[in-house]
Structures are given as structure tokens and as C-alpha cells.
Amino acid sequence: MIHPKLTEPLGNVTSVAMWGRARHLGGMAKAGLAMWSATLLAGCINVTAPDKPIVIELNINIRQEVIYRLAEDAANTIEENEDIF
Amino acid sequence: MPKRVNQSSIKNIAMGGVLAVVFAAGVAVPALAQRDPEYAAAKAAGQIGEKPDGFLGIVGGETADLRRIVNDINIKRRAIYAQKAQENNATLEEYALSTGCQLILKTSPGEKYMAPDGSWQTRTSAAPLRDPRCPQI
Numbered sequence: 238m239i240h241p242k243l244t245e246p247l248g249n250v251t252s253v254a255m256w257g258r259a260r261h262l263g264g265m266a267k268a269g270l271a272m273w274s275a276t277l278l279a280g281c282i283n284v285t286a287p288d289k290p291i292v293i294e295l296n297i298n299i300r301q302e303v304i305y306r307l308a309e310d311a312a313n314t315i316e317e318n319e320d321i322f
Numbered sequence: 323m324p325k326r327v328n329q330s331s332i333k334n335i336a337m338g339g340v341l342a343v344v345f346a347a348g349v350a351v352p353a354l355a356q357r358d359p360e361y362a363a364a365k366a367a368g369q370i371g372e373k374p375d376g377f378l379g380i381v382g383g384e385t386a387d388l389r390r391i392v393n394d395i396n397i398k399r400r401a402i403y404a405q406k407a408q409e410n411n412a413t414l415e416e417y418a419l420s421t422g423c424q425l426i427l428k429t430s431p432g433e434k435y436m437a438p439d440g441s442w443q444t445r446t447s448a449a450p451l452r453d454p455r456c457p458q459i
Contacts, residue, residue, distance in 0.1 A: 300416060300419070300455055301455040303412055303416045303420075304416065304419055304420040304423065304455050304456065304457065305457050306410075306412075307410055307412055307416060307417055307420035307421075308420055308423070308424070308457050310406060310409075310410055310417075311406075311417065311420045311421040311423075311424055312424055314402060314406055314421065315421065315424060315425065315428070318355075318398075318402060319355065319356065319357065320355040320356055320357055320358065321395045321398045321399055321402070322399075322421075322425060
């Protein structure tokens with residue numbers, strides 16, 4: 238769980254220069270911040286992985302509706318153009 | 323002088339008659355359009371089959387004649403799919419797939435069609451193997 242009060246005033250420490258903002262904190266707080274950043278980064282990697290199968294399934298659902306909608310018109314097209322069907 | 327006028331007016335009437343016949347024939351042909359005999363024979367023989375994507379495919383060995391027949395009809399089909407898809411606010415692929423569902427359903431026993439797994443099947447009296455997205459019968 239991420240506490241908003243920790244993140245808002247300081248932001249994530251992503252560069253050495255940003256440590257300057259944390260200089261007024263005690264050594265313990267600095268160490269804690271470093272650990273917290275590390276766990277935050279580690280957590281990010283777990284979240285991003287599998288999204289491909291979801292996109293494909295969604296696609297199939299949309300297409301099937303369209304195919305149903307077009308069915309009647311397609312039947313007429315076949316009748317009107319018997320020579321090429 | 324009056325004789326010459328008469329002759330030319332007779333000529334005009336004759337030309338008009340010929341033109342009328344030509345026009346009548348030109349208009350009548352599309353209305354009577356039937357399958358090209360070569361295409362009908364190749365389809366009945368199972369050399370050409372219906373694919374789920376709404377286009378024709380060559381089932382066995384490819385020959386120049388079969389390729390020509392299939393390409394010719396597929397080009398004409400694509401033109402119609404494009405026009406109809408636009409009218410129906412759909413993509414060409416969607417319209418072609420919807421047509422393909424019905425074309426496979428309309429095959430006669432003995433004709434070839436492509437199953438969703440890509441294999442060629444011979445149509446029997448049983449329901450054909452179709453894309454799961456096809457409307458159920």
C-alpha cells in the first residue's frame with residue numbers, strides 16, 4: 238500500500254540531484270526512502286505483463302456482431318451477383 | 323431529289339434498327355449473367371473451393387487455367403465487397419467474412435470448402451465446419 242502523504246511532497250527519487258530535496262531528512266528516513274523506492278520499482282515490473290489475449294477476445298466479439306449485422310445484405314449480394322458466387 | 327431523300331431516310335431507319343438491337347443485347351447480357359462454364363465445371367469437380375474469408379481458393383494442384391479463373395472471380399468479388407462494405411459502414415474483411423459464412427453454407431454436397439483450421443473439406447449433407455463467428459443456422 239502506498240501512502241499519499243509520502244509521495245506528494247517529495248515525489249519519487251529518480252536521480253542523484255533529487256536527493257538534495259531529501260537532505261533535511263535524517264539518515265534513517267533516507268534509508269527508508271531508498272528502500273521504499275526500490276520496492277516500488279520492483280512492484281512495477283509485476284504489474285505490466287499480460288495484456289495481449291484480452292485484446293484479441295474483444296476483437297472477436299466486435300467482429301461477430303458486425304457479421305450478424307451484415308448477414309442479410311450479404312445474402313442479397315450473393316443473389317444479385319450469381320455469376321461470381 | 324425527293325428520291326434521294328427517301329433513300330437516306332430509309333438508311334437512317336435501318337441504322338436505328340441495328341443500334342436498337344445492339345443496345346437491347348448489351349442491356350440483356352448482365353441480367354442473364356450466369357456462372358462462367360469453366361468456373362462452374364471447376365467448382366463442381368472440386369478443383370476450386372470456398373474459403374471462410376469470402377474468396378475462392380485452389381484445392382489441389384494449381385494450374386494456370388485454375389489460377390486465372392480464381393483470380394478473375396476474386397478480383398470481381400473484392401470490388402463488390404469493397405462497395406458493399408462502404409455502404410454498410412463495415413470493413414472489406416468483415417463484409418467478405420460474412421459473405422463467406424453464407425457461401426460455405428450454400429455449397430452443394432461434393433463441392434469443396436475450407437474449414438476454420440485451413441484444411442479443405444468436401445461438403446456432405448451435414449452442416450459444414452464454419453468459423454465460430456458465423457451466424458448459427
